Amino acid sequence: AENPNLPPPRLILAGFYIKAGDRRSAREILEKLAGEEPKHPQLFLSLVDLAMMEGRLADADAHLQLVEQQGIPSHWEDKEKNWLQAAILSNKIAIAERRENWRDASAMLAKRVQLAAKYVGLRQRWANALFASEQLEKAFEQLDIAYRQQPHLNPPEVAMGVLYVGKGEFEEAEPWYQKALKKHSDDPRVFSAWGMALLYQGRWQE
Numbered sequence: 001a002e003n004p005n006l007p008p009p010r011l012i013l014a015g016f017y018i019k020a021g022d023r024r025s026a027r028e029i030l031e032k033l034a035g036e037e038p039k040h041p042q043l044f045l046s047l048v049d050l051a052m053m054e055g056r057l058a059d060a061d062a063h064l065q066l067v068e069q070q071g072i073p074s075h076w077e078d079k080e081k082n083w084l085q086a087a088i089l090s091n092k093i094a095i096a097e098r099r100e101n102w103r104d105a106s107a108m109l110a111k112r113v114q115l116a117a118k119y120v121g122l123r124q125r126w127a128n129a130l131f132a133s134e135q136l137e138k139a140f141e142q143l144d145i146a147y148r149q150q151p152h153l154n155p156p157e158v159a160m161g162v163l164y165v166g167k168g169e170f171e172e173a174e175p176w177y178q179k180a181l182k183k184h185s186d187d188p189r190v191f192s193a194w195g196m197a198l199l200y201q202g203r204w205q206e
Contacts, residue, residue: 007042008033018049026050041067041084048091057095064091086115097125102133120146120153131163139163155184158193170201 010029017026030046037043044063051060067088072081089112096105106129113122123146130139143156154162157180164173177194184190 007040008037011037011040011042011046014046015049018046018053021053023050023053039070041070041073045084045087045091052091052094052098057098060091061095064088064095086112089115093125097129100132102129105129106133106135118149120150123149124153124159127159128163131160136160154189154193155180155187157183158190161197162193165197165200170197173197 011033014026014029014033017023017029026046027050030043030050033040033043044067047063048060051057051063067084072084076084089108093105093108093112096102096108106126109122109126109129113119113126116122123142127139127142127146130136130142140156140160143159147153147156147159153159157176161173161176161180164170164176174197177190177197180190181194
């Protein structure tokens with residue numbers, strides 16, 4: 001018997017086309033499925049993926065609203081329900097980031113991190129959003145947690161310096177690198193990062 005929780009095979013195929021960058025083939029399948037499975041949540045999520053790929057953020061946002069309006073299928077199990085809720089939130093975050101709406105992005109990333117605290121990449125994205133929205137202490141706090149979770153990452157002081165360099169604010173960046181040099185004097189990555197920051201500023205002789 002078919003599993004009613006699984007998406008239609010052609011919807012899975014459309015997902016493969018989207019990942020491969022074949023937007024035309026994906027769109028053809030999705031347009032047909034829209035007439036056959038008009039209320040399947042994953043149809044709308046695939047349309048979101050396609051819209052995001054093409055830079056149509058307003059369309060992506062509209063598709064997400066439709067998913068939320070129709071709700072989660074009653075026959076879905078908890079695993080599928082949790083997956084859908086996470087997918088909706090993740091896409092909302094991606095839209096906010098693309099729009100550089102950092103306050104909304106950071107608020108939603110806070111919720112996402114609560115659901116998946118072990119995923120350091122999410123925590124780093126949250127820190128970036130916090131930094132971009134001028135919540136500097138909170139950004140450092142999350143970078144510090146990420147570093148303690150995965151010590152192979154740059155120390156949080158270096159990460160803050162990198163964020164400032166990315167904005168072209170070298171005077172703000174330098175104190176963070178100096179803190180890192182003092183606190184992590186035995187970490188060669190700190191000296192390498194500081195050297196790269198100097199090169200970025202054209203201060204190669206230092």
